[in-house]
Amino acid sequence: MTVHGVEGGDAVRATFGDREFALWQLSDTTWEGLAAVDREQAPGQASLLLSVLRQQDRQPLAALTMTVAPREYPEQHLRVQEGMVHLSPEDQERAARENRVIRKVLGRRTAERLWQTPFAMPLSGPVTSAFGVRRVYNGTPKSYHSGLDIAAPRGAPVHAAGAGTVALVGDYFYTGHTVFVDHGLGLYTAYFHLDTVAVREEQQVAAGGELGQVGSTGRSTGPHLHWGVYLSGRKADPLSLLHAFGAAGGGETP
Numbered sequence: 001m002t003v004h005g006v007e008g009g010d011a012v013r014a015t016f017g018d019r020e021f022a023l024w025q026l027s028d029t030t031w032e033g034l035a036a037v038d039r040e041q042a043p044g045q046a047s048l049l050l051s052v053l054r055q056q057d058r059q060p061l062a063a064l065t066m067t068v069a070p071r072e073y074p075e076q077h078l079r080v081q082e083g084m085v086h087l088s089p090e091d092q093e094r095a096a097r098e099n100r101v102i103r104k105v106l107g108r109r110t111a112e113r114l115w116q117t118p119f120a121m122p123l124s125g126p127v128t129s130a131f132g133v134r135r136v137y138n139g140t141p142k143s144y145h146s147g148l149d150i151a152a153p154r155g156a157p158v159h160a161a162g163a164g165t166v167a168l169v170g171d172y173f174y175t176g177h178t179v180f181v182d183h184g185l186g187l188y189t190a191y192f193h194l195d196t197v198a199v200r201e202e203q204q205v206a207a208g209g210e211l212g213q214v215g216s217t218g219r220s221t222g223p224h225l226h227w228g229v230y231l232s233g234r235k236a237d238p239l240s241l242l243h244a245f246g247a248a249g250g251g252e253t254p
């Protein structure tokens, strides 16, 4: 979204559903930002509230009515080791603990925008599973697919989709060797199932910088990259991030 005619203010926020999204300033009076719709949001009208922050003061700017379009998500059946579907108590505890670590990182919002150029795919290869697909593992329905799967040979380099800071590096039950990159303003990208990781936490990465190599660690059926996007802690379709800075949007082009 692009908002014109904002007089003064230190920050502009968009409240949509139970999340708040930070906009960034393009010029004296123009701000731009992204908001993510929850996958479970019912189609129909929803309101988005814009507000301006001036020091400690928050003033409403506008209330917009958005139309959430319906979207159909296909179902995908997968076979993995039984222990990856029906978890042992130890694995359950481990997965829950790791999830808390990840949610905590994703809940942080760096005040500055750290990316400059439009986001790009982290590697090239066929997309084998789209965002939002309903996953059925060994016949058991599980949560929906939270990112984009790109098939590539083991060892293929994985690149940062945009500039940022490495927020988290870990070896997790579901996601294997994992890297999260903080792009600022509550926007994060995630890279799962890596074979090796080439970065450390707090390291700055350029757009296209190498993060690691494609692997099949964690709950994975073969070498691929799972690429995830999170905005204010909400899972978003990575393809929509690419499109958000396409020819029609974005403040700059590379």
Ligand SMILES: [Zn+2]
Binding pocket: 129, 145, 146, 147, 148, 149, 225, 226, 227
């Ligand atoms: Zn995936």
